[in-house]
Amino acid sequence: MPIQTLPDTLIDQIAAGEVVERPASAVKELIENALDAGATRIDVELEEGGMRLIRIRDDGSGIPADELALALSRHATSKIASLDDLEQVTTMGFRGEALPSMASVSHFAIVSRPASQAHAMRIESDGGKLQAAQPAQHPPGTTIEVRDLFYNVPARRRFLKAERTEFGHIEELLRAFALARMDIELRVTHNGKQVRSYRASGSDDERLRRLGEALGADFPAQSLALAHDGAGLRLSGWVGLPTTARSQADQQYFFVNRRLVRDRVVTHAVRQAYADVLYHGRHPAYVLFLDIDPVRVDVNVHPAKTEVRFRDSRLVHDFLFRSLHQALAGARAGAAGGEALGGVVPAAAANAPAFEGTQRSPAGIAHPLAGMVAPQPYAMRQGSMSLPVREQIGAYAALYGAARNDATAPAPADTGDGAPPLGYALAQLHGIFVLAENAAGLVLVDMHAAHERISYERLKTAQDGEGIRAQPLLVPLTLAVSEREAQCAEERREALAALGFEIDRSGPQSLTIRGIPALLDGVDARRLALDVLSDLIEHGSTRRIEEQRNALLSTMACHASVRANRRLTLPEMNALLRDMETTERSGQCNHGRPTWVQLSRQELDRLFLRGR
Incomplete structure (x- = not known):
């Protein structure tokens, strides 16, 4: 077949296959156009999961009458005009493909009126065949109708799923828009019935309410708010507590300049930040x-604009990891809003504790609570590595009063403002749980899980102070690698040495391992070296050594912690509570299980039907 120019209709249908995969894709493109037009209210009307009808009405700036037909031309856009514009895109849409692509595979109509025009204009397209524009009645803004999507492309229509499935994809998309732009009112109707109504949110309480409407009432109470600035980047939003992780990754929303994206750099950074606190096989929830x-990120990577490419992906990765890691480290048992840090969270606890790298609140998603920094644990300040609970009594007596050091003294009854967050111990139950009274009510602590986290964090602190020592191998190992991996090992020799590896390049595609991290003696050195090199090539950094080290320290901490059925004195129990309050990540043990639970006075009253 000779080379020939394709007809415009076929070109549009090819583009439609890239841009409009299903009804949800069409809804995404149209809502993005409405946001770019400055809309403050968007109404979405659907029939049969969007396969029969998609109608989207906005109150944006509208399209002038003389530009209406041009809007349905290929690669016609008002959002970019030069290469410089393309390299710093600030709008949601910019490629000029969406409208003509949709018009080529549907019965399409657009009605629009700028505020400066006396009346609106309507233009229709039937499978790409444009009709003349006609006057119409319409308030300032735009309405776009897409009927019978893929009616003229049977092969594509057969790939659509059931109505319920297609509508589910649209619902998920609209949920993301509702989170990304809380300042926009968004209403959704399906088959004549209103199914969603997201009211515009301005205040902190309204944003938390909208967050709960989108992700469930428990999410705001079971998450940490954060806002962090650095290196010209800003991260804000909410991250779910490790103890409320989910069985699947269905509540993970990451926005770059308010654009929802799926990115490997982001996913890897988040997974690493949660690695030390998440239960095996569970997934964190977050809205970030x-x-x-815009110059530092390329959004023109994919026709559907769901992927981005960072100019400096290593910087972004490290910034995300450190910000999230620090925020999660602040999830100490008994911190402000303490009930949100335990394993059970009252539904009414609307305000999650916040971590802030700066005091500025992120635009559109400010959180009412400022960050809190707890004091360093006494034993850490003294350089102690890991002391049994009984040996810490003297230290806590100095902090909380000598009376607490008397093993026969009853627990203080004062649970007012002067009491510690986790209160004072009352008793031990079944040799496993510590019962304590605080200002909010009753605290239950799994003593082994809590002490395991305390021991683990102290082991890590001690190891971090010593650094990673290398242990020479009696017999050096030869490792066959790719030329890229060999070059990486040669160029990053100092970085590998800092991780405890002594690796030399012995050929174009071979390495010689002469030393490994001393703490990891006995591991598969070949496998570990390959994994480390893979991380250095892919992300520019690696935490493999730290993860392996932490796994070993976690096992050591588990064996060093107080065991079940060991009877503790009241001072020992109080020492454990004080440790929990000042230890990072003490809301959960090394395996991600909760270490404590708060039962409020109101919950206790309900259990006994008091006040009824």
């Missing part, structure tokens, strides 16, 4: 916003 200079 990364604000970055």
Whole structure:
């Protein structure tokens, strides 16, 4: 077949296959156009999961009458005009493909009126065949109708799923828009019935309410708010507590300049940040916003604009990891809003504790609570590595009063403002749980899980102070690698040495391992070296050594912690509570299980039907 120019209709249908995969894709493109037009209210009307009808009405700036037909031309856009514009895109849409692509595979109509025009204009397209524009009645703004999507492309229509499935994809998409732009009112109707109504949110309480409407009432109470700035980047939003992780990754929303994206760099950074606190096989929930200079991110990677490419992916990865890691480290048992840090969270606890790298609140998603920094544990300040509970009594007596050091003294009854967050111990139950009274009510602590986390964090602190020592191998190992891996090992020799590896390049595609991290003696050195090199190539950094080390320290901490059925004195129990309050990540044990639970006075009253 000779080379020939394709007809415009076929070109549009090819583009439609890239841009409009299903009804949800069409809804995404149309809502993005409405947001770019400055809309403050968007109404979405659907029939049969969007396969029969998609109608989207906005109150944006509208399209002038003389530009209406041009809007349905290929690669016609008002959002970019030069290569410089393309390299710093600030709008949601910019490629000029969406409207003509949709018009080529549907019965399409657009009605629009700028505020400066006396009346609106309507233009229709039937499978790409454009009709003349006609006057119409319409308030300022735009309405777009997409009927019978893929009616003229039977092969594509057969790939659509059941109505319920297609509508589910649209619901998930609209949920993301509702989170990304809380300042926009968004209403959804399906088959004549209103199914969603997201009211515009301005205040902190309204944003938390909208967050709960989108992700469930428990999410705001079971998450940490954060806002962190650094290196020209800004991360803000909410991250779910490790103890409320989910069985699947169905509540993970990451926005770059308010654009929802799926990115491997982001996913890897989040997974690493949660690695030390998440139960095996569970997935964290989060709603995060990364604000970055548009010049430093390329959004023109995929026709559907669901992927981005960072100019400096290593910087972004490290910034995300450190910000989230620090925020999660602040999840100490008994911190402000303490009930949100335990394993059970009252539904009414609307305000999650916040971590802030700066005092500025992120635009659109400010949180009412400022960050809190707990004091360093006494034993850490003294350089102690890991002391049995009984040996810490003297230290806590100095902090909380000598009377607490008397093993026969009853627990203080004062649970007012002067009491510690976790209160004072009352008793031990079944040799496993510590019962304590605080200002909010009753605290239950799994003593082994709590002490395991305390021991683990102290082991890590001690190891971090010593650094990673290398242990020479009696017999050096030869490792066959790719030329890229060999080059990486040669270029990053100092970085590998800092991790405890002594690796030399012995050929174009071979390495010689002469030393490994001393703490990891006995591991598969070949496998570990390959994994470390893979991380250095892919992300520019690696935490493999730290993860392996932490796994070993976690096992050591588990064996060093107080065991079940060991009877503790009241001072020992109080020492454990004080340790929990000042230890990072003490809301959960090394395996991700909760270490404590708060039962409020109101919950206790309900259990006994008091006040009824």
